[in-house]
Amino acid sequence: MRAASQASLSAAAERFETLWQQVGADAAELGAQVLTFADVVRGSGQLRRALTDPAAPGEAKAALVSSLLGSSADGRVVDLLAGVVRSRWSHESDLAEALEQLGRQAVLAGADADGALDTVEEDLFRTQRFLVGQRDVREALTARSTPATARAALIRQLFGPAVHPRTLTLLERITHQDDSTAAAGSVSAVAALADAAAERRARTVAVVTSATALTREQEDRLRSGLARAYGRQVQLNVTVDPAVLGGMRVQVGPDVIDGTVSARVADARRRLAG
Template sequence: MRAASQASLTAAAERFETLWQQVGADAAQLGAQVLAVADVVRANGQLRRALTDPAAPGEAKAALVTTLLGSSTDGRVVDLLAGVVRSRWSHESDLAEALEQLGREAVLAGAEAEGVLDTVEEDLFRTQRFLVAQRDVREALVARVTNAAAREELIRQLFGPAVHPLTLMLLERITHQIDRAGSVSAVGALADAAAQRRSRTVAVVTSSTPLTREQEDRLRSGLARAYGRQVQLNITVDPSVLGGMRVQVGPDVIDGTVSARVADARRRLAG
C-alpha cells in the first residue's frame, strides 16, 4: 500500500482493536462480518470506486455503507466501516485489502480471547509445512480452472478435520491471495500475523536432529536479543541438511547447515 492507504489502515486498525478488546471472543464473528464486506467490495468495481472516490464527500460514502449494510451487520461494525470509507485510499483495491486485514485481525483477536491463539498459530505453521511438501496440492490451489469457491472447498476438505475452526476461517481467506503470493506465502503471512498478535517473532528452524531443551533455550534467547522481542521457534527436523541448522526470521536467513557449507564450497571450486 502507498502512504495514504497505509495511514488509513493504521488508524482503522487502532479503532477496530478497541472494539475487539471490548467484545472478547465475539471478535471472530464480528470479523467474519468485516470479511464478508471485503468480499462484496472486492467483487464490485463500481462500489469500490464509489467508496474510494477522493472527490466524494466522506459523509456521503459513510451513508452509502450504512445503507448497504443495513441490519445485516452489527451496528458497531457498521460505524467503524463508515469511518474506514471516510479515510483516504491511494487506490481503490487498497480498500478491500484493508478490510481483509482488519477482518483477519478480528479472528486472531477472537482466538486470543478464547485462549486458542497458540493452537491457531501451530495449525498455520503445520499447514504451511504441509503445503511446502505437497506440490500437487499447491498446483491444485493455483490452477486457472479452479475458482475461489472450489479452492475454499478444497481447503475445507484438506484441513477442516485437522485444525481449529478459527484456523479454518483464516485458511479459507487465502483464496484471495494465492494468485499473487502463492499458497505457502499466504499461509505464512497468516502465521506471522498470529505471532505478531502475541508480540512475538516467528523463527523457522530446520535442524538435522531434534534440539535439546537447552539448545532451544539458547537459540530463543539469542534471537530475542537480536530482534528485541520474544521469539517463537517452529522447528522442523530434516536429516537431509546433514548437520547444523538453518534459521529463518522473515527475510533473514542464517544457514549453518553442513549441506549449505558443502554447496558453498562446490560453488567456490567451480567458480
C-alpha cells in the same frame, strides 16, 4: 500499499482493536462480517471506485456502506466500516486489502480471547510445512480458473478435521486473494497468516479509559508497568471519556483494573445501599 493507504489502515486498525478487546471472543464473529464486506468490495469495481473516490464526500460514502449492510451487520461494525471509507485510499484495490487485513486480525483477536491463539499459530505453521511439499495442492489452491468456492471446499476437506475452527476460517481466506497476492502462492499466504498470529501472541493490547488525555510520560509508565505484569510488549489504546470523572480503567483481555472515580462512587453507593 502507498503511504496514504497505509496510514488509513493503521488508523482503522487502532479503532477496530478497541472493539475487538471489548467484545473478546466475539471478535471473530464480528470479523466475519468485515470479511464478508471485503468480498463484496473486491467483487465490484463500481463499488470500489465509489467508496474510494477522493472527490466524493465522506458522509456520502459512509451512508452507502450503511445502506449496503443495513441490519445484516452489527451496528458497531457498520460504524467502523463507515469510518474506513471516509479515509483516503491511494488506490481502489487498497480498500479491499485493508478490509481483509482488519477481518483477519479480528479472527486472531477472537482466538486470543478464547485462549486458542497458540493452537492457531501452530496449525498455520504445520499447514505451511505441509504445503511446501505438495505442489499439486499449492497449484489447486491458487488456480484462478477454479471458483473460489471450490478452492475453499478443498481447504475444508484437507484441513477441516485437523485444525482449530479459527484456523480454518483464516485458511479459507487465501482463496479470496487478489491476483497480485495470489501470484506469491499459497505457502506465502499461509506464512503471512502465521506471522500475524505470532506477532499478536507476542503483544498484549491494553484498552485504557481516562477522564483526560494521558501525557507521554504517563503512557510510558503505564506501558512499562503492564509489560512487567504480563511479560510481553503492551500496546495502549487510550480512550478519553469525561464520564469517568477521574482516574483510569485498564482492560487487558478479561482482566479489568478499574481505578476511576465513577467506579469508586458506584461502589460506595452499593455499600450504602447494602
